[in-house]
Amino acid sequence: MSTQVAKLNVRISRKTEEAQDICMLELASLDGAALPGFSAGSHVDVFLPNGLVRQYSLCNHPQETDRYQIAVLRCEDSRGGSAAVHELLKEGDTLSISAPRNNFALQHEARKHLLLAGGIGITPLLSMAERLNTLGADFEMHYAARSEQRMAFVRRIRDSAYASHVRFYCDDDKAAGELKLSEVLAAHDAGTHLYVCGPGGFMNAVLEKARELGWSEDCLHREFFTVDAPQVQDGDQAFEVQLASTGQRVQIPVGVSIIHALEKVGVEIPYSCEQGVCGTCLTRVLEGTPDHRDVYLTEAEQACNDQFTPCCSRSRSARLVLDL
Numbered sequence: 001m002s003t004q005v006a007k008l009n010v011r012i013s014r015k016t017e018e019a020q021d022i023c024m025l026e027l028a029s030l031d032g033a034a035l036p037g038f039s040a041g042s043h044v045d046v047f048l049p050n051g052l053v054r055q056y057s058l059c060n061h062p063q064e065t066d067r068y069q070i071a072v073l074r075c076e077d078s079r080g081g082s083a084a085v086h087e088l089l090k091e092g093d094t095l096s097i098s099a100p101r102n103n104f105a106l107q108h109e110a111r112k113h114l115l116l117a118g119g120i121g122i123t124p125l126l127s128m129a130e131r132l133n134t135l136g137a138d139f140e141m142h143y144a145a146r147s148e149q150r151m152a153f154v155r156r157i158r159d160s161a162y163a164s165h166v167r168f169y170c171d172d173d174k175a176a177g178e179l180k181l182s183e184v185l186a187a188h189d190a191g192t193h194l195y196v197c198g199p200g201g202f203m204n205a206v207l208e209k210a211r212e213l214g215w216s217e218d219c220l221h222r223e224f225f226t227v228d229a230p231q232v233q234d235g236d237q238a239f240e241v242q243l244a245s246t247g248q249r250v251q252i253p254v255g256v257s258i259i260h261a262l263e264k265v266g267v268e269i270p271y272s273c274e275q276g277v278c279g280t281c282l283t284r285v286l287e288g289t290p291d292h293r294d295v296y297l298t299e300a301e302q303a304c305n306d307q308f309t310p311c312c313s314r315s316r317s318a319r320l321v322l323d324l
């Protein structure tokens with residue numbers, strides 16, 4: 001669990017079934033005061049009763065100050081996070097969360113915004129669509145899912161003032177048509193920014209196609225929530241981490257994260273997701289070459305090798321010197 005992320009206590013004011021296997025939670029302050037503001041694309045860390053910490057996007061309009069809305073898909077291969085939200089949390093409960101953070105902000109200089117949602121990836125994009133509509137910005141959203149029963153917020157989107165900006169695609173509804181990435185991505189000019197969120201396979205397909213079609217990396221924005229890559233990989237080796245401030249050296253065995261190995265010797269790095277998603281543990285690297293296993297840093301940032309996420313990343317060199 002995170003050691004230094006500041007917590008905010010909220011009440012679950014509403015919990016509903018939003019779609020098949022997706023529940024929606026509304027969170028309000030305990031005393032009715034306004035919640036900290038947020039921008040479209042923000043997420044909060046949720047500290048679950050079973051000790052896990054998970055990140056969920058805020059999906060309501062960012063100008064609302066009386067509530068946060070999150071929606072959570074029950075994952076079949078859940079490590080316990082989504083199951084806890086579905087089974088343990090109920091209306092009226094008090095819950096600890098972090099203040100909102102944004103790693104997926106709208107780029108307001110864009111001439112146009114293209115939002116691509118796969119399944120539960122609709123959550124941050126919904127907040128973005130609300131915001132863009134309020135601003136009168138030029139945008140379109142494409143929302144794909146396995147079936148309409150599994151699509152959250154369909155009614156809300158269809159009833160919204162921006163419904164005409166949105167196209168829906170369901171694998172089981174051929175009449176709705178298929179999301180043809182080549183066509184959607186080819187139809188936009190250099191002033192368009194792309195935002196994608198959804199399952200890893202969907203996101204990788206979108207980003208690969210966009211790169212193939214010549215989109216600039218600066219115009220591609222993504223928010224990953226889960227990482228499919230296993231934590232331990234074939235060929236993993238032990239290595240050494242050295243703390244720049246004291247010179248202390250710590251062995252990192254195979255199967256043990258840097259975060260946990262350092263914790264054992266009393267060196268605490270704040271962390272949250274332990275999946276390379278949230279960026280809470282980001283640490284500067286002064287010497288050595290990290291083996292980046294996160295989805296938080298862009299490829300260009302990873303290539304600099306001057307920072308990494310020690311919750312999940314390892315080392316390509318025998319030793320890493322960290323700015324700790």
Ligand code: FES
Binds near residue numbers: 270272276279310312
């Ligand atoms: Fe989330 Fe490391 S704790 S990226």
